[in-house]
Amino acid sequence: xxxxxxxxxxxxxxxxxxxxxxxxxxxxxxxxxxxxxxxxxxxxxxxxxxxxxxxxxxxxxxxxxxxxxxxxxxxxxxxxxxxxxxxxxxxxxxxxxxxxxxxxxxxxxxxxxxxxxxxxxxxxxxxxxxxxxxxxxxxxxxxxxxxxxxxxxxxxxxxxxxxxxxxxxxxxxxxxxxxxxxxxxxxxxxxxxxxxxxxxxxxxxxxxxxxxxxxxxxxxxxxxxxxxxxxxxxxxxxxxxxxxxxxxxxxxxxxxxxxx
Amino acid sequence: xxxxxxxxxxxxxxxxxxxxxxxxxxxxxxxxxxxxxxxxxxxxxxxxxxxxxxxxxxxxxxxxxxxxxxxxxxxxxxxxxxxxxxxxxxxxxxxxxxxxxxxxxxxxxxxxxxxxxxxxxxxxxxxxxxxxxxxxxxxxxxxxxxxxxxxxxxxxxxxxxxxxxxxxxxxxxxxxxxxxxxxxxxxxxxxxxxxxxxxxxxxxxxxxxxxxxxxxxxxxxxxxxxxxxxxxxxxxxxxxxxxxxxxxxxxxxxxxxxxxxxxxxxxxxxxxxxxx
Numbered sequence: 415x416x417x418x419x420x421x422x423x424x425x426x427x428x429x430x431x432x433x434x435x436x437x438x439x440x441x442x443x444x445x446x447x448x449x450x451x452x453x454x455x456x457x458x459x460x461x462x463x464x465x466x467x468x469x470x471x472x473x474x475x476x477x478x479x480x481x482x483x484x485x486x487x488x489x490x491x492x493x494x495x496x497x498x499x500x501x502x503x504x505x506x507x508x509x510x511x512x513x514x515x516x517x518x519x520x521x522x523x524x525x526x527x528x529x530x531x532x533x534x535x536x537x538x539x540x541x542x543x544x545x546x547x548x549x550x551x552x553x554x555x556x557x558x559x560x561x562x563x564x565x566x567x568x569x570x571x572x573x574x575x576x577x578x579x580x581x582x583x584x585x586x587x588x589x590x591x592x593x594x595x596x597x598x599x600x601x602x603x604x605x606x607x608x609x610x611x612x613x614x615x616x617x618x619x620x621x622x623x624x625x626x627x628x629x630x631x632x633x634x635x636x637x638x639x640x641x642x643x644x645x646x647x648x649x650x651x652x653x654x655x656x657x658x659x660x661x662x663x664x665x666x667x668x669x670x671x672x673x674x
Numbered sequence: 675x676x677x678x679x680x681x682x683x684x685x686x687x688x689x690x691x692x693x694x695x696x697x698x699x700x701x702x703x704x705x706x707x708x709x710x711x712x713x714x715x716x717x718x719x720x721x722x723x724x725x726x727x728x729x730x731x732x733x734x735x736x737x738x739x740x741x742x743x744x745x746x747x748x749x750x751x752x753x754x755x756x757x758x759x760x761x762x763x764x765x766x767x768x769x770x771x772x773x774x775x776x777x778x779x780x781x782x783x784x785x786x787x788x789x790x791x792x793x794x795x796x797x798x799x800x801x802x803x804x805x806x807x808x809x810x811x812x813x814x815x816x817x818x819x820x821x822x823x824x825x826x827x828x829x830x831x832x833x834x835x836x837x838x839x840x841x842x843x844x845x846x847x848x849x850x851x852x853x854x855x856x857x858x859x860x861x862x863x864x865x866x867x868x869x870x871x872x873x874x875x876x877x878x879x880x881x882x883x884x885x886x887x888x889x890x891x892x893x894x895x896x897x898x899x900x901x902x903x904x905x906x907x908x909x910x911x912x913x914x915x916x917x918x919x920x921x922x923x924x925x926x927x928x929x930x931x932x933x934x935x936x937x938x939x940x941x942x943x944x945x946x947x948x949x950x
Contacts, residue, residue, distance in 0.1 A: 471849050491855030502846035506868045506945045516854035519864070547945055567854050 416444035417481060417571065417603050418468065424476030425463050437463040439629040441477070443622055445571075450597050450604040452614040454662065455624030456669035461607045465575050468605065469495050482570065491516060494564030496574040500556040503548040509559050510535060510544035516567035527566075534562040537596060554585040561593070571603035578613070590616050594644070611662065615654045616644050623661045626668035634661055733915045738922060741915040750904075755923060757899040761817065762885045765824020770878050772825070773832030777874075780833065781840025782866065794830055802827035802888045806895050815896040820889065827888040828881040832874070839873025840866060871946040875939050882935060886928050901927075 423441040426434050437460040445451045455461045466472045468479055470489040479486040481493070494516075495502075504512055510531050517527035535544055538558040548556055557577055564572055578586045594617060597604060608614050614621045621636045636658055644651055716735045723734035733741075745751035780787045780794075802823050809826075813819035843866060851861045893902025901920050908917035939946075 469849070469853055471852075489849065489852035491853065493853055495850065495853045497846045497850065499846065501844035502850040504847065504865065504868070506871070515851070515864075516856075519851075519854060519856040519860050563850075563854070569853075573853075 417447040418445040419480050422477035423474045426475045436629045441631055443632055447603050448601045449619045452606045452618030452621045454614040454621050456626050456666040459624045459627045460630040465573050465607050469493055469573050492570040494567055494569035494572050496560045496564055496577045498576045498579055505548050508545050512559050513562045513566050531566050534566040538562045553581050574606045576607050611658050626665040731914055737915055738918040742919045754899055754901050754904045758889050758901045761820040762889050765821045766828050766885050769825040769828025770832050773829040774836055777833040777836025781837035798830035803891045806892050810896045820892050823888050823892050824885050827884040831881045832877040835873045835877025839870035843869045879935050
């Protein structure tokens with residue numbers, strides 16, 4: 415049984431002028447426990463809407479989402495979220511205090527939560543930075559705090575909303591590599607949202623390619639049979655890249671045409 | 675909070691701090707501008723009063739300073755100063771302590787906002803100076819009316835800033851807390867409140883400046899002591915130099931109060947600075 419399943423999920427937003435916008439319609443996917451599922455799509459296709467609904471920040475207007483046999487009705491610590499920007503970090507807390515936040519809310523003892531937070535800070539490569547405030551750290555380091563903060567809370571799955579999109583190219587590829595390593599060690603289920611084909615092929619075990627919005631759906635799913643470290647120059651990597659690229663090319667063109 | 679790990683340079687410290695021979699240079703770089711500014715202010719004043727106006731109605735700083743010394747020695751200046759300061763402090767603290775929870779409630783709950791907005795949006799346009807007459811009629815010319823006026827001038831600006839701070843919280847801060855398992859109460863105390871602190875402090879700083887205006891106006895009209903009363907007496911008895919002592923004292927006091935407020939923000943609430 416999959417860990418998460420979307421059954422015919424739809425989401426309609428109503429604008430202030432009273433106009434309806436159907437972001438996604440008849441959206442169905444299943445995410446298996448322990449897999450890293452990439453949801454790939456052109457901008458404005460409703461990827462983030464899907465993540466927000468699974469996180470429980472927004473309710474679907476049609477269909478339903480089930481996790482572990484129970485319908486998703488609101489935010490819960492089962493689903494930890496890593497946001498694209500750094501505005502979710504608490505600027506008045508140090509790096510380690512940010513990571514401890516979830517444990518502190520559950521009244522985990524001070525020494526135990528410090529120990530667990532330090533463990534995850536080491537895992538994301540932030541050892542020695544724990545007493546710094548977010549404002550003193552670079553964009554990449556701030557994303558690492560977010561990842562450590564979510565991991566320390568030990569959720570059933572991770573939801574990542576284009577977490578590396580705002581980083582420079584070098585930092586981004588380094589972070590992708592480290593996320594792949596973390597995923598190999600922890601085997602946490604991950605839903606990873608991205609618009610970057612390269613990123614999806616680098617990270618994903620399966621890639622769900624979305625159609626251009628509105629009324630977006632999954633166009634197809636590509637299973638990536640690559641194990642261990644993935645090299646962008648491998649022939650197999652390039653074959654996957656081309657396959658996904660062909661699937662998404664028309665959708666990007668449509669998205670751009672609709673935006674104009 | 676634990677000390678930074680040994681061997682880790684503290685990023686908040688400026689590179690100048692590591693220069694052992696630069697203490698004087700550092701002092702100069704921090705305070706030099708103020709010193710030059712104040713010296714030039716008094717210099718221009720001195721020159722203007724001697725060469726431009728040369729009248730007893732515009733005494734030079736030397737005369738004012740001598741008069742000030744006299745008023746310090748006979749205790750008159752401090753008596754008035756402390757009378758004003760006591761009122762400002764009492765009203766400012768009471769106004770802030772009332773305003774912060776009201777502002778938090780207004781920012782957090784739409785219903786509370788709708789209920790209280792008629793009060794805040796109506797009353798904040800009636801200047802505190804205009805309320806002096808009513809205050810004196812209600813509370814007499816003693817401390818009551820002054821403290822009422824300072825509370826009045828403090829509370830709305832603190833409410834407004836606090837409420838604005840609550841609505842400016844990034845939604846992702848709240849969402850992150852929700853998915854980390856925080857309850858509503860925990861989100862309020864551990865996210866909304868600390869995220870609003872910079873706005874509260876800004877509101878209080880603005881309120882402090884308002885308090886100075888209001889206290890002088892109130893004391894001008896009805897008081898037995900205070901810097902405003904000193905101004906009024908100076909006019910009554912044509913003691914122009916005494917008026918100037920009072921004015922300079924007000925300027926210095928306001929400047930010092932504002933610096934102290936800023937200093938305490940940086941010292942005790944540096945991590946809440948608006949930049950982060």
